[in-house]
Amino acid sequence: MTTEIVATNQTILVVGGGISGMTAAIEAAECGKQVILLEKNPSIGGRVAQLYKYFPKLCFPTCGMEINTRRIKMNRNVRVVTMAEVTKVTGKKGDYSVEINISPRYVNENCTACGDCSNAVSGEFANEHNYGLNKRKGAYLPFAMAYPQRYVLDPAMIGTDDAAKAKEACKYNAIDLEMQAQTLQLKVGAIIWATGWQPYDANKIRPYAYDRNPNVITSVELERMMDPFGPTGGKILRPSDGKEAKDIAFIQCAGSRDHNYLKHCSRICCMASLKQTTYLRERYGNEGKATVYYIDIRAIDRFEDFYLKVRKDDNINFIKSKVANITLDKETGNPVLNGVNTEGYHRYSNPHELVVLAVGMQPSVDFANLSIDISVNEHGFIEADEESGMFAAGCAADALDVNRAVQSATASTLRAIQVINQLSAAEA
Amino acid sequence: MTATEKYRNNFLQEVIANVEEGEWVRMCMQCGVCSGSCPLGPHWEHPPQEIFMMIRANKRQEVLSSSSMWYCTSCYNCIARCPRGLPITHIMHGLAHYGRKLGVAPKELPTIKFSMLFWENLVQKGRVNELKLGLRLYFMNGFMNGIKTALKMQKIGLGMFLTKRMTPMEMLGGHGCKDAKGLQAILKKAQQIEDAKTVKQG
Numbered sequence A: 001m002t003t004e005i006v007a008t009n010q011t012i013l014v015v016g017g018g019i020s021g022m023t024a025a026i027e028a029a030e031c032g033k034q035v036i037l038l039e040k041n042p043s044i045g046g047r048v049a050q051l052y053k054y055f056p057k058l059c060f061p062t063c064g065m066e067i068n069t070r071r072i073k074m075n076r077n078v079r080v081v082t083m084a085e086v087t088k089v090t091g092k093k094g095d096y097s098v099e100i101n102i103s104p105r106y107v108n109e110n111c112t113a114c115g116d117c118s119n120a121v122s123g124e125f126a127n128e129h130n131y132g133l134n135k136r137k138g139a140y141l142p143f144a145m146a147y148p149q150r151y152v153l154d155p156a157m158i159g160t161d162d163a164a165k166a167k168e169a170c171k172y173n174a175i176d177l178e179m180q181a182q183t184l185q186l187k188v189g190a191i192i193w194a195t196g197w198q199p200y201d202a203n204k205i206r207p208y209a210y211d212r213n214p215n216v217i218t219s220v221e222l223e224r225m226m227d228p229f230g231p232t233g234g235k236i237l238r239p240s241d242g243k244e245a246k247d248i249a250f251i252q253c254a255g256s257r258d259h260n261y262l263k264h265c266s267r268i269c270c271m272a273s274l275k276q277t278t279y280l281r282e283r284y285g286n287e288g289k290a291t292v293y294y295i296d297i298r299a300i301d302r303f304e305d306f307y308l309k310v311r312k313d314d315n316i317n318f319i320k321s322k323v324a325n326i327t328l329d330k331e332t333g334n335p336v337l338n339g340v341n342t343e344g345y346h347r348y349s350n351p352h353e354l355v356v357l358a359v360g361m362q363p364s365v366d367f368a369n370l371s372i373d374i375s376v377n378e379h380g381f382i383e384a385d386e387e388s389g390m391f392a393a394g395c396a397a398d399a400l401d402v403n404r405a406v407q408s409a410t411a412s413t414l415r416a417i418q419v420i421n422q423l424s425a426a427e428a
Numbered sequence B: 001m002t003a004t005e006k007y008r009n010n011f012l013q014e015v016i017a018n019v020e021e022g023e024w025v026r027m028c029m030q031c032g033v034c035s036g037s038c039p040l041g042p043h044w045e046h047p048p049q050e051i052f053m054m055i056r057a058n059k060r061q062e063v064l065s066s067s068s069m070w071y072c073t074s075c076y077n078c079i080a081r082c083p084r085g086l087p088i089t090h091i092m093h094g095l096a097h098y099g100r101k102l103g104v105a106p107k108e109l110p111t112i113k114f115s116m117l118f119w120e121n122l123v124q125k126g127r128v129n130e131l132k133l134g135l136r137l138y139f140m141n142g143f144m145n146g147i148k149t150a151l152k153m154q155k156i157g158l159g160m161f162l163t164k165r166m167t168p169m170e171m172l173g174g175h176g177c178k179d180a181k182g183l184q185a186i187l188k189k190a191q192q193i194e195d196a197k198t199v200k201q202g
C-alpha cells in the first residue's frame, strides 16, 4: 500500500501536529485553503496531550484537544499524515519542493482500535508518551485520545513471533507486516513549521543528580504521574520506593537562563511549577507541602493573579535561591537541596521527599544542521524572514505557553495564506 | 570635591574602574549558585553573591575591609557554575588586591600574610624557593610555633628530600630565572603604570 497525497503550489504544508500545528492547519483549512499536516509521531496532539491540566484555568487539555481534532476530522481541506518527517526542502516562496519520509505503521485504515492485537502480544517497550516512566506493549495505541484512532506496531517487533500473533489476532485484516518506509515528493506554496519543543536533558545539569538520585524527576514526568490513566494511576510516587511524596521541592530555571545550558528564559516553567504546586493541594489537601526555589518568578500579565493566589497558600513556600547542588540522605532516600538563600544570605541544606526540576524548553528540531534554508536565532528558534514562504508557529518560534503558541500559529497562518493568495492573483 | 570623593558615593563605579573584571559585578542576578557551590562557603563573612549586592548598595568600607575575598582558594567552582559566566574568582582576587592597595584590608589574615611571603619570595629570583618559603611560613606566627610546625612536618620534609623534590642546597641562594634583575625592573615599571591608573581614575 502506498500513500497518495495531492498537493500543488496552492497547498500549505504544516509540519508538526501539536497544538500550534493543529491550529495553523484548521485556520487555513477553514479559510478554504488546502492543507497537509505532517506529524512525525503516530498521533497528533504534541506535548499538550501529555499535560494533566492547563494553567491558568486548570482545565484538562484533552477537552480543547478533542474540539480541535474534531474540527480537523470534519474539514475536507486538511490531510493528516502521521509518522512523517520532512527530509529536504528546495525552491522558493510560492514554489517549494518537499521530500518527506513516511515510516511504516504496519497497521492500515481497517483498524477499529479494538485492541485485540495488543492483548495478543507480550513484548514490552519504554512508553514514549509517559517519558519512559512505564512500558507499553509492542502493538499499541499511543494514548487514549490519539488521532488517528489506529494502533501501531513497534518496528522492533517486526520479524518476531509477536508480530505474527498480532496479525493473527486482528479480525479486520488491518495488520500489514510488509509495509515499507516511503519517500514522497510534494509541491507546496508555503510551509508552516510547528515542530515544537523538547524538554532540556536534565542529565546535563550534573549538580542536580537527575541520573544518580531516583527521587529527582522532571516537570514533564510529574505531569504524566498526575494523569489518572498515566504510569502511576494519578499518584505522585517516589521512584526509589514507590511511596507517595507529599513534601515536594520545585527547582526553577533547571537548564534555563544559564550559559552552561540554555541561555534563554524558557518562560513557561514558572507558571508550570506554580500550577503543579496546586496539584499537591488537589491530591493531599492540607497534608501536601510544596517549596519553590527560584531566581525570580516570571508570571507576567494576567498570570500574576495566579501567582498571587498560590503565594497565599500557607503550604507553599518560596525560597529565593538557585539551588547549588543536590545530595542524598541515604537513610530516607530524600534528596537534600543545598544553597544560599538570597533573602538574608542564609545557607540551607533542606531535605524533601521528591524534587521536580522545572526543565527548560528547547527547539525539538536542530534547524541549523538541516539542509533547509531557514534562519534561526542563537537559541535555535526560527527567525522571521521577509523573503521566505516558510513561517514558524508556536514553540518552533520561541518558548511559549499554549495561549501564545496558538496566537503565533494564527499569525503564521495568515502569512501563509497571503503567499497563496498573491500566487493565485498573479496566475489569474 | 576630589575625584575620589565623587566615587565614594558610587562604589560600583569605583569597582568597575579600578578592580580587575569589576565591570562584571553589574551582571550578577543574585541567584546564589556561587555561594552555594563554594567549598569554603560556610566560612565566609559574606558570600560572593552578597559581596556583589553590597557593592551595588554602596557599602564601600564593609566590602574592602572584609575578610571574605581572602578566603578564595581559586578552585574556580563558582566560575564554572555561574549561569551568567561572571569571572567570580578573578573579581574576588581583584577586590582583595584593591582593598590591600588602599590599605583597608584586614591585617591579620593568614592568607594575606602568606600572599605577601609568596610574593616577596618570588620576586627575588623569579622562581619560588620552596624551602625558604616553607620555613618563613612555619615561623609566620612566632619562633616557638615555627619549631613545633617544623617538628610536625619533619617526615614530609625528609620524604621530599629523599625523592629529590627539595634540596637543602636551596638555602644558599637557590635557583632562579635567567635575568632576575630584569624581571624586577619589569615589575617595578608595571607597578608604576598600575599606580598611575588608579590615581587617574580613582
Ligand SMILES: Cc1cc2nc3c(=O)[nH]c(=O)nc-3n(C[C@H](O)[C@H](O)[C@H](O)COP(=O)(O)OP(=O)(O)OC[C@H]3O[C@@H](n4cnc5c(N)ncnc54)[C@H](O)[C@@H]3O)c2cc1C
Pocket (backbone or CB within 6 Å): A015, A016, A017, A018, A019, A020, A021, A038, A039, A040, A041, A044, A045, A046, A047, A048, A051, A053, A054, A055, A056, A084, A085, A086, A194, A195, A196, A197, A198, A219, A220, A223, A268, A272, A275, A364, A365, A393, A394, A395, A396, A400, A401, A402, A403, A405
Ligand atoms: C512541564 C510543562 C507544563 C506546561 N504546562 C502548560 C500549561 O499548563 N498551560 C500552557 O498554556 N502551556 C503549558 N506548557 C507549554 C506547552 O506545552 C506548549 O506551549 C505547547 O506544547 C506548544 O505547542 P506546540 O504545538 O508549539 O509544540 P509541541 O507540543 O511540541 O508540538 C510539536 C509537534 O510537532 C511534532 N514534530 C516535531 N518535530 C517534527 C518533525 N521533524 N516532523 C514532523 N513533526 C514533528 C511533534 O511530534 C509534536 O507533535 C507546559 C510546558 C511544560 C514543560
